[in-house]
Amino acid sequence: MSRKLVVIDHGLVEYNAAWDIQRDVFSKRTQGAADDHLLFFEHPNTYTLGKTASKTNLIGSEDFLRENGFSVVDIDRGGDITYHGPGQIVGYPIISLTEWHQDAHLYLRSLEEVLIRVSEEYGLSAGRKEKYTGVWIGERKIAAIGIKISRWVTMHGFAFNVNTNLDLFNGIIPCGIKDKDVTSLARELNNTTDMKSVKTLILKHFAEVFGYNTLSSGYPVTPN
Template sequence: MANQSTYKKFNYCDLGLIDYQSAWDLQKEIFDKRIDDKTDDTFFLLEHSHTYTLGKVAHIENLLMNDSQLKELGISVYEIDRGGDITYHGPGQIVGYPIINLKNWKEDTHEYLRSLEQVIINVCKEYGLETERKTNYTGVWIGERKIAAIGIKISRWVTMHGFAFNINTDLNFFNGIIPCGIKEKGVTSLSKELGNEISIQEVKEKLVNQFKIIFGYDDYQVIEREFYINNFEHLPLNKF
């Protein structure tokens, strides 16, 4: 920890269901403000409409659908500035976007990735599921099935993008891609592993609590969705 005596807090917002472009624009706005120290660390949880995103090192051949198939299923496609290959976002999947300054935690990209994974590992454990990491891959796994994908961007030690955690996700949408460019492994979800639908709100509460613990925060403030959607040019700073 950079300074054990520093009181650490973050702003948390549940953005609900939001299209990818709107969330990406909001991320970039808050990312810039965090770099300039004009807002506090921020953690968004949300669901996206059906979307495939291709990271900076993605191979377009891992997108298996043509334009007419994408249009028929209502799937948007974005080439974005995170690491990693191609992944899917959609309803029933919780996406987490931490926009935090690692100078106040650890200036260590690898440790940040591992800690994001640990947040999800701990939540899965609360549901009685044992998960693992793979040596050559990021994300959280149950056997050969990925339950959560990680893809981040870090600039000047401020983070954006984050994780996608399959809860009640329709896994059929992963058939349109080679997830993360890994042909030989599959995907799964919390509900598939447990055999019943899971409360998205309950999982979000567990994720926020584990995020607070893993990253050493003392507290957080809940910011309403409408504040960011309608008024994010006046972001909260040092509200504690």
């Protein structure tokens, strides 16, 4: 069976604008007017709070953060609070699980599997941690995952720390987990990593895990 994935690298885009793009593609996918998509982004400094987020995990007032150039956005994905910023690869798969497996748990574990395999390409021993969603290297979280599924089409996705300024996680309790640290490829490898190369590996393993045999490059667009 042929399965097609359209891949679009939007580069650095403000969070709300990227969310609009997601929703536009999602709407078309649910109507059968678009193929499955994987959208890559980076975002300016942003804290996003999922549906189960507690504002107590946001250190400092929202007004203070906004005055200092941070966006604070309440969104409709699962999970708590996380940070997005330059040097972090954010991936938003907008795919029909009806044409894959109608299993949200399997979908989450499969996103983790993609990023575990990418980490292993760099010689890192990454894995899962019981009770927590995401990808871990020891006690350090290298990738956060938060999704939304509606009509068996996915939104939101993963944030993979590559050259991320990890100090900016100090403004929050990441994912509401108080006793764990965050990390990045740069921290683990003691060197910056080429973002384009990482995206290539993410795409390779995403296609393998989700069974895509036709890949198409799309072009950044603004929502209708």
